[in-house]
Amino acid sequence: MITIALLLVSTAPIYAQGDAKNGEKLFKANCTACHALDKQLVGPALGGVVARLKADQNLDTDWIHKWVKNNKELRASGDKYANEVFEKFNKTEMQLFPNLQDKDIDDILEYTTNPPPPEPDPVATPVDGAAAGASGEDSSTSKIILVSLLAIAGLLIALMFKIGQLVKLQQSEELTAANARNAKSFAQIYEKYSVVGKIILGALAVFAFYGFWNWLMWIGVYKGYKPEQPIYFSHNIHAGVNKIDCQLCHSSAKYGKVSEIPSMNVCMNCHKMIPEYKGKYLEPGKDRDFYTGEIKKIYEATGWDEASQSYTGKTKPVQWTRIHNMPDFVYFNHAQHVVAGEQAIISSHNKKNPDNKIDVVCKACHGKIDTMNVVQMANDFTMGWCIECHRTTEVDMTNGYNQAYFSGLHDKLKKQYPSSNGKITVSAIGGMECGKCHY
Numbered sequence: 001m002i003t004i005a006l007l008l009v010s011t012a013p014i015y016a017q018g019d020a021k022n023g024e025k026l027f028k029a030n031c032t033a034c035h036a037l038d039k040q041l042v043g044p045a046l047g048g049v050v051a052r053l054k055a056d057q058n059l060d061t062d063w064i065h066k067w068v069k070n071n072k073e074l075r076a077s078g079d080k081y082a083n084e085v086f087e088k089f090n091k092t093e094m095q096l097f098p099n100l101q102d103k104d105i106d107d108i109l110e111y112t113t114n115p116p117p118p119e120p121d122p123v124a125t126p127v128d129g130a131a132a133g134a135s136g137e138d139s140s141t142s143k144i145i146l147v148s149l150l151a152i153a154g155l156l157i158a159l160m161f162k163i164g165q166l167v168k169l170q171q172s173e174e175l176t177a178a179n180a181r182n183a184k185s186f187a188q189i190y191e192k193y194s195v196v197g198k199i200i201l202g203a204l205a206v207f208a209f210y211g212f213w214n215w216l217m218w219i220g221v222y223k224g225y226k227p228e229q230p231i232y233f234s235h236n237i238h239a240g241v242n243k244i245d246c247q248l249c250h251s252s253a254k255y256g257k258v259s260e261i262p263s264m265n266v267c268m269n270c271h272k273m274i275p276e277y278k279g280k281y282l283e284p285g286k287d288r289d290f291y292t293g294e295i296k297k298i299y300e301a302t303g304w305d306e307a308s309q310s311y312t313g314k315t316k317p318v319q320w321t322r323i324h325n326m327p328d329f330v331y332f333n334h335a336q337h338v339v340a341g342e343q344a345i346i347s348s349h350n351k352k353n354p355d356n357k358i359d360v361v362c363k364a365c366h367g368k369i370d371t372m373n374v375v376q377m378a379n380d381f382t383m384g385w386c387i388e389c390h391r392t393t394e395v396d397m398t399n400g401y402n403q404a405y406f407s408g409l410h411d412k413l414k415k416q417y418p419s420s421n422g423k424i425t426v427s428a429i430g431g432m433e434c435g436k437c438h439y
């Protein structure tokens with residue numbers, strides 16, 4: 001009797017067939033682009049979806065399995081609710097997941113039914129990306145320059161004063177006793193200290209040259225560059241708070257040479273259904289009306305009329321300001337880094353920065369974009385920066401791409417670069433050759 005009661009209590013959750021931990025992982029990887037547990041995004045909120053569909057539609061998990069694997073097929077079969085919900089969401093196509101196993105879907109449903117307690121509120125730690133790291137170095141360099149300029153100015157004033165005295169001496173008919181002493185002592189001082197003076201002047205000249213050189217080297221470096229954009233689009237709110245995957249918007253990063261800013265259609269996939277900002281997160285000095293106003297700009301740009309839920313045909317293209325932009329003579333390919341180099345870059349970054357680990361390859365170069373409200377350049381994107389990483393990142397000789405290209409070469413490379421202790425860095429596979437990066 002007691003055991004039965006205990007059993008009943010412990011199985012009290014409506015649905016307990018899966019592993020919520022694994023479910024959470026799968027949900028984040030496959031579903032968060034369009035679903036949240038507690039609010040509608042592109043698709044409906046999925047918290048408690050099993051109970052809801054059972055209560056409202058008398059559908060069981062079998063139906064959900066079919067829907068998740070291939071909702072298109074389910075609709076085509078004439079299923080009533082599948083077609084209803086599709087209509088309700090303006091015929092937005094949900095992605096098909098033919099590769100998810102029944103067990104995976106059960107795990108996801110376990111997670112949507114019994115999610116673990118939420119993580120601490122992101123509002124508590126609003127960070128603005130790379131700002132801290134970026135400014136430190138600059139301010140110490142400018143301090144050095146400031147001090148040296150002050151020193152030079154001081155020396156010039158002292159010299160003018162002395163010269164002024166000398167000129168006065170020449171013009172006066174008689175040297176007063178005091179002035180005579182003064183002139184004599186100046187001559188003596190000059191003789192005594194001329195060597196020291198020359199050394200000081202020499203040092204200052206070297207200093208000034210160093211400053212000039214540094215200034216030259218900084219031309220074309222825009223680390224921290226952070227322009228204002230026509231729509232206030234926050235990566236923190238999208239990629240951070242709402243955990244939208246980078247590649248949902250920058251999908252060509254994986255396949256193409258460039259990574260591209262998403263078109264307005266991509267925004268509308270979600271914002272047809274999200275006409276206003278209701279999030280908890282607010283930046284200091286901004287309110288929900290501000291964000292909502294920015295969302296309306298998407299409608300203005302695409303000619304979307306909210307009242308009639310249709311496009312008017314009057315569009316107004318948005319001109320995003322390009323932030324990262326290599327000179328034309330440089331060849332940079334995202335796919336090479338995001339696909340072939342992904343594991344090598346992530347593990348090398350995490351080894352070098354144990355306190356600042358990354359999970360997404362993009363962050364190795366672009367910094368923690370998912371914490372930035374306004375994108376800024378997190379690195380200086382110079383030739384030295386590319387080379388430094390190629391010199392120190394071990395390539396993953398086991399990935400398919402490299403295996404195909406470099407099979408048999410591995411041992412030869414090891415012999416050729418004995419100083420690297422058998423480690424093969426990007427430089428060994430051609431990452432230092434001028435022609436690889438320059439047309």
Ligand code: HEC
Pocket residue numbers: 027030031032033034035042043044045046049064067068071085086087089090091092093094095097108
């Ligand atoms: C590309 C966007 C997208 C992705 C990714 C996505 N969905 Fe959906 N989902 C939708 C939309 C939109 C709907 C509403 C129906 C429609 O328009 O087809 C929906 C509906 C559903 C429904 C029906 C819910 C209800 O209340 O009727 C379930 C269940 C569901 N999705 C589960 C999932 C799961 C599980 C995943 C991840 C494995 C997932 N979806 C990934 C867009 C998406």
Ligand code: HEC
Pocket residue numbers: 229233235238239244245246247248249250261262320321322323324325360362363366369370374375
């Ligand atoms: C919801 C869509 C969306 C998501 C998700 C998203 N981005 Fe963006 N991204 C944009 C838009 C729009 C811009 C242009 C406006 C701007 O600069 O803020 C942009 C700009 C950028 C830029 C600057 C491009 C330039 O002009 O040089 C980088 C770098 C970038 N994103 C990286 C990322 C990374 C890394 C992630 C994932 C952590 C990510 N983005 C997630 C939409 C998105």
Ligand code: HEC
Pocket residue numbers: 033034041042231232233234235237238242244248249262263264266267268269270271274276277278279280291292294295298
């Ligand atoms: C995958 C879904 C998705 C896509 C794609 C998407 N957004 Fe959003 N957007 C959201 C969500 C979720 C919010 C937060 C809504 C809330 O919390 O009430 C949001 C909020 C916003 C806001 C208000 C907050 C802020 O960032 O200033 C703006 C503006 C915005 N989106 C612009 C865009 C633009 C421009 C694009 C296309 C480049 C875009 N969104 C693409 C889901 C999306």
Ligand code: HEC
Pocket residue numbers: 246247250253254257258259260261324325326327332334337338345361362363364365366381
């Ligand atoms: C190895 C460093 C590196 C990695 C990793 C990387 N990027 Fe980039 N990214 C760059 C460089 C360099 C540029 C400038 C390219 C140019 O101007 O031709 C750039 C430019 C961009 C741009 C501006 C548009 C363009 O294509 O020029 C976006 C958006 C962007 N990256 C997004 C991403 C996303 C999303 C990821 C992860 C999927 C990513 N990047 C991974 C180095 C990197």
Ligand code: HEC
Pocket residue numbers: 330331332333336337340341344345364365381382385386387389390393394395396401402426429430431436437
């Ligand atoms: C965070 C580290 C990192 C940075 C920064 C970086 N790269 Fe790379 N790069 C790699 C890795 C890792 C590979 C090797 C990928 C592979 O396994 O094939 C690579 C490969 C390459 C290759 C192909 C080399 C070959 O022999 O096939 C080129 C070209 C290249 N990078 C250009 C650039 C340029 C241009 C920049 C600067 C704008 C840059 N990279 C910045 C890590 C980086």
Ligand code: HEC
Pocket residue numbers: 220221326327330381382383386387390431432433434435436437438
């Ligand atoms: C890993 C990629 C990479 C390799 C290898 C490389 N470069 Fe570059 N180089 C760059 C990038 C990126 C820039 C642009 C830097 C900028 O815009 O600040 C550049 C800029 C230059 C410039 C113009 C400098 C300036 O300030 O405008 C010259 C000249 C140059 N490289 C010559 C070479 C030579 C010679 C080699 C071979 C020894 C070489 N590069 C190898 C990536 C590379």
